[in-house]
Amino acid sequence: MSPEEKCPRSEALSALVDNELLEPDRGALATHVTGCPICAPVLAEFKQLRDSFVALPEVAAGVDIASLVDRRIAAIAGIAKPQSRPQRWRWWQVGPAALGGALSLSLGVYLGSALMLGSQVTAQPAALQMAAFTAIPPGALCPVLQACNSMGH
Amino acid sequence: MLGSDGPDDDWVRRAQAGDREAFSELVRRHQDRVFRYLLRMLGSHEDALELTQDAFIKAWQALPQWQPEAQFRTWLFRIANNTALDALRRRKLVEFVPLENSFDTPSSEPDPERQAQATQEVRQLEANMKKLAPEHRQILLLREVEEMTYEEIGRVLSLSEGTVKSRLARARAALIEIYARSRP
Structure with missing residues (x-):
């Protein structure tokens, strides 16, 4: 048999332990319990149970749940923390790079032009440049003098 | 602020x-x-x-x-x-999985024998709580650990104060019964 079945006042006794009974019920039950062989042990067991809960050790998460929750809320909302604004380029940020690039390009064109002007290739007529397709390519030895004068020079 | x-x-x-x-x-x-x-x-x-x-x-x-x-x-x-x-x-x-050994025992107990007994009692309570039905376990935790009033428990569990009162009594009786069964 359970204590509940044995004692018809278990609800009231439970409330008495919890200090949730109002007068005059509280006083009347307390008086009854002192002389009742059924209710007295039930009340004692309820009180013992309460004491055993008091002995339970404190437990803590051991981590900062607030920061974990905040990160998850930010992720749900699609907000990165710390909140960063989209990067906008300013002219003073790109100016030096643009100037450097332009100078490099100009220097390259200048040097390239100077090399081209100094070379023989540009000075040669178009027909002479096609000499690669003649019977004797440029740089080859002439078997006879006329063979190298195919252009009529 | x-x-x-x-x-x-x-x-x-x-x-x-x-x-x-x-x-x-x-x-x-x-x-x-x-x-x-x-x-x-x-x-x-x-x-x-x-x-x-x-x-x-x-x-x-x-x-x-x-x-x-x-x-x-x-x-x-x-x-x-x-x-x-x-x-x-x-x-x-x-039936819940076994509790991990993450619960520390009270450290303010000077007597080793008493400390061992207190540890045993805590473990016994934790083991017996696991055997309770969830609705009994939750109401006992709210009352005994969180120290909520019947009115507060009623708000948490959406119950009337009368139901809180009767369910708490049943939960206590069930836990005492589990203690009785676990004794050799």
Whole structure:
């Protein structure tokens, strides 16, 4: 048999332990319990149970749940923390790079032009440049003098 | 600027307006209580840690529905309790997995013999609590550990005070019965 079945006042006794009974019920039950062989042990067991809960050790998460929750809320909302604004380029940020690039390009064109002007290739007529397709390519030895004068020079 | 020891309501109103720092303050105030409750309901440190976060996320999302008449703690515990019950249903944990050895024993006990006895009693209580039905375990934890009044428990569990009273008595009787059965 359970204590509940044995004692018809278990609800009231439970409330008495919890200090949730109002007068005059509280006083009347307390008086009854002192002389009742059924209710007295039930009340004692309820009180013992309460004491055993008091002995339970404190437990803590051991981590900062607030920061974990905040990160998850930010992720749900699609907000990165710390909140960063989209990067906008300013002219003073790109100016030096643009100037450097332009100078490099100009220097390259200048040097390239100077090399081209100094070379023989540009000075040669178009027909002479096609000499690669003649019977004797440029740089080859002439078997006879006329063979190298195919252009009529 | 609100003091960190001020009432919850002011912080809740700020959080309702989207102030995440105010909500973080609320989390810090209640995280250990919610974690403790979920740990004892579920029996697993990792599960409790994860569900504590879930409960706070749900609270953040439900903040627009919070009414100033509701005490934030009981409102939060209602969410935490539902989170725990959902997890129990999802994982079909009728009998809980063994509690991990994460509970420290009281350190202020000078007598080793008494300390050993106290440790044994705590373990016995934890083991017997695991055998209780979830509705008995939750109401006992809210009363004995969280020290809530019948009215507060009623708000958390959506029960009348009369039902809280009878269910608590039944939960206590059930736990005493488990103690009696576990004795050699």
